Amino acid sequence: MKKDRSKSRRPEPGSVVKSGPQRTCAGCRKSLDQDLLVRYVLSPQGEIVIDYRRKLPGRGVYTCFNHECVDTAVKRGQLQRSLRGGQVASTDVLWQALQEQVRAKVLSLIGMARKAGQVVSGTRQVLSEIRSGKHFGLLLRASDLSPAIADKVDKTARCSGIPCFAPFGKEHMGQLLGKSERGVVALKSGSLAVSVVDELERLDKFAGELNG
Ligand SMILES: [Zn+2]
Structure with a gap:
């Protein structure tokens, strides 16, 4: 399912999200x-x-x-x-800094989710929980997974309707959790997962504009 990125990101009418200044x-x-x-x-x-x-x-x-x-x-x-x-x-310097700052925000949100016990990690563990019917708010899969495993994770995410992104490598993903390499990290459904998805969608859209 491809989302229409051109739509305004304003919350839908009736949404509980409060609008700021x-x-x-x-x-x-x-x-x-x-x-x-x-x-x-x-x-x-x-x-x-x-x-x-x-x-x-x-x-x-x-x-x-x-x-x-x-x-x-x-x-x-x-x-x-x-x-x-x-x-x-230069605008390039600004763009670089912007992407770095979004990544830093994602890391800090994942850190919060981890402290709140909302993170499950490990490729086998996450895939088996999804197969047994558990729904997550977000999957992060390592950008350097082998193609076969990456494909399996992507398919599982798609079939279960879980947003899936690959912004970091295995080692970086492990560091996020204070562990060794991690191929897959899942966040339980909730406001933190929604915030991370929001940031990663922005980053993807921004990178797409750069390459497009
Ligand atoms: Zn504008």
Whole structure:
């Protein structure tokens, strides 16, 4: 099932998701929920940096999470003007930083899920739980699994309607859990899994735009 990525990410009417404060994108000038936007601030060195988790102090400027809006905002000098003459090394540097920060957020969400006992890991363990009817909110499979196993995991995920992503290698997946290599990590259904899926979908869409 292919999702329509062009749809707005605003919550459906009647959804329980609360909408946060609205901010304007410096690229397309649309006003959107700040959760859907990327925040930029001025570093002490006078450089414009991404503040994806919106934790850095100071004045912030926002863009949508896509290349077009970032590009427009930089080329028209909107980011630079709003952040008092701050400099942007290049949009490539911004994109790189953005992807790194999303990955870091994913890691921290998985860490939270692990502390909350919402993580099951190990290829055999996860596949056997799915076969016995357990539903997960998300599967992460290592990007460097053998093709045959990767295919098996992908098929199982598809058939069970579980979102499946491969953003990290086996070793990295193990480190996430403080263990040795892990081929598959599953998150139980719940708000943490939903948040991780959200971030990984953004990352996939963003990488797709770069390669497309
Ligand atoms: Zn925009």
